[in-house]
Amino acid sequence: MPGPRDAEITIIGGGAVGAAVAYFLARNGWRDIQLLEGRGLCEATSSQAAGFVGQARPTVERARLTMAAADVFRRFEADTGYPTDFRECGAVRLALSDASVRELRQIAETAESTGLPVEFLTDARLRGIFPVLERTEGVKAALWSPTDGYLQPNSLVTAYVSAARDLGVTVATHAAVTGIGVRGGAIESVSTDAGSCRTDRVIIAAGPWSAAVARLVGLELPIVPVLHEYFVTEPVQGWHAGLPCLRIPEVQVYARGESDRVLCGGFENRGTSIDPREVLVTSRLAARPDWDVLGGFAASLSAFAPAVAAAGVAATFQGWPAFSPDGRFIVGPVSAIGGLAFAAACNAHGVSGSAGLAISLVESLSGDPSGYVRSLSPDRFIPRTWSWEDARRDAQAVYENYYPMPVAS
Secondary structure (H helix, E strand, O other): OOOOOOOEEEEEOHHHHHHHHHHHHHOOOOOOOEEEEEOOOOOHHHHHOOOOOOOOOHHHHHHHHHHHHHHHHHHHHHHOOOOOOOOOOOOOEEOOOOOHHHHHHHHHHHHHHHHHOOOEOOHHHHHOOOOOOOOOOOOOOOEEEEEOEEOOOHHHHHHHHHHHHHOEEEEOOOOOEEEEEOOOOOOEEEEEEEEEEEEEEEEEOOOHHHHHHHHHOOOOOOOOOEEEEEEEEOOOOOOOOOEEEEEEEHHEEEEEOOOOOOEEEEEEOOEEEHHHHHOOOOOOOOOOOOHHHHHHHHHHHOOOOOHHHHHHHEEEEEEEEEEOOOOEEEEEEEOOOOOOEEOOOOOOOOOHHHHHHHHHHHHHHOOOHHHHHHHHOOHHHHOOOOOOOHHHHHHHHHHHHHOOOOOOO
16 A cells, blocks of 8 residues: 655545545646545545535525535536535425524525525425425425535545546555654655655645644644534335435434435534544544434424334444634635645535535635635634633534524424
8 A cells, every 4th residue: 555655735634625625736737746544535524424515504605615515516427437426405494483584584695696596485395395294384484405415425535536546646545644844934744654755735634633733733723523423214214315405403403315214413502522632643533322412313303204203223423523613614824834734624514515625725825815715714823812721612612503593492
């Protein structure tokens, strides 16, 4: 198995974001690129993602970025020959209160300004699109996004890496980074447990390990791993892979069909995070299923789709997406160290947002990034004027308020 080699650009992280960065850099004309991963490709947090691809967002900038990402997934096989297994099944978002209806209307207004097709559904139309929702009497509004969908994380990473290799990118797996050499204020080398190499530029896209990798060059960045989990049921009558994705923010739950099964998860209001200073570059971040949390998700969904309540659980998934204290990506070069850049803090958008992060990273290196991309710069946290305690609390709160609406009474 090939190890690290001397390269102009070294990307650290073999999940969805790192693979996307490798592909988009190569596609945009950057050359002599290598991708390093301490394990196998897509073996960590990316492999645990539910794969939802949602485009309707409250802000124009985020909506445009998610639309660009969905277009990448939609066209990827035609452009490269490699399938991402993107299924454009649409998505439905339900509102159970007047406050949530107002939020949906804001999202719909943003969608109209960006050209994203959305539609408010009547109850009859909702039941026609999503027949397994047997109890909809408490639904005050339902927003339909027909071009949303989902993809399979492993398929996406494989597609990115295969297309990147066709463009000359090399990949070294089982090469955990142990050091990053800096001389004269600029990147000089990378050391791994599989060998060392010279490099002029390092891009850290290591997911929940990004803060640990940053510490190798003496930087402290508030990139906080927060636990996220979901489950897949045994077969449930009426559910199938072509059903729309479903989000019900007020009960903090999402769901979709997974073959003839149900994939169900959510964002709990009491999150579990890890202090990034306790994460080692070579560590494995494991977690056991929290059956109280998963049971709560199941109960919330069953209130609308009763058949789910009787289904057994076939599998559970636990991952550690990385969050920032302000809920924005950490993307772009670091002014303090020449040649160092980040594509990190996905805020639970590591798979669906991978193309958006990579597009933003490429733009940040162009010399003339937009105001939005400049706002994602790691420099906003350097030098450190924040406390680790506050950063961890705020990052965890971003997760806990991912679905900000209160539970319906």
